[in-house]
Amino acid sequence: MCILLFALNISLIIKSLNEIEGIWAAVIVISIRISLLTVMTFYVFNKWFKQENLYLSDIPHLFGLFLLLLTFGKLVDLFWNLTYFRFDEEFVLILLKIRYFIIILEFIPLMYLSIVMIFYSLSLRERFIKLRDRKYADKLTIRLLIVIALIEMFAVIMAPNVFILGRILPFILIPSLIVIIYIFFFAYKHKRLSEVHPLIIAFGFLLYTISSILRPLIQAMLGESMHALVMYIIIAEIIDLFVFIVIFIGLYLKASYTET
Helix, strand or coil: CHHHHHHHCHHHHHHHHHHCCCHHHHHHHHHHHHHHHHHHHHHHHHHHHCCCCCCCCCHHHHHHHHHHHHHHHHHHHHHHHHCCCCCCHHHHHHHHHHHHHHHHHHHHHHHHHHHHHHHHHHHCCHHHHHHHCHHHHHHHHHHHHHHHHHHHHHHHHHCCCHHHHHHHHHHHHHHHHHHHHHHHHHHHHCCCCCCCCHHHHHHHHHHHHHHHHHHHHHHHHHCCCHHHHHHHHHHHHHHHHHHHHHHHHHHHCCCHHHHC
8 A cells, every 4th residue: 555655646755855845854764763663573573483382462463563553654654744735635634544544453452462451450359250261351352442443443534624633643542552551560560471571661652652742732833834844753753763762672671570
């Protein structure tokens, strides 16, 4: 899909690269971010394939899916940034809805992990003893994920314009990030998920949440001119580049309690 988008609109992209001041800097920063995400994706999938037993619910596999979809989403972002202001509002709305669908799909693997961890903590209580049945817990997890995804996708589909769609994103992104932060902190506190460093990952996603909250404020401060947009892209991508380096460190290192 991304290759087709770039190929069909190559003339507009070349025009943007030639006319927009500072756009090359933005492209370089986004390209570095995509390269980092690609390396992270290969690393976690390779880590998963090296395991003796492979399970779809393994941390490396879930993070691999998250990073793979995020990389694809950044390619869509690159196309969006290179063709901004060159399409009518109707096409822009469709493109943004596709991007939001990708964002929803990105977080499904980590939300799955979060729900599994929540059910595990609940299963330790006598009133939720039924959650100790793995098959029952798995079915409930999948159903809950489907309901969450359908509600979020329905909200995106029903958005009538770009303005309303932009206001929907925080309600999709922020709650998911808060849950993910809590779960990794919970895992570290209870000495679980020993194949990674949950505390560093939790800190990384905390930074990602702060970045997501600050983005609209940064954009508002810079203004809506083309130069301001380019500056906003560069600043936002540099911040998120640092954020994902922190998350990568959390995926690379193991928690200290694995040594005891």
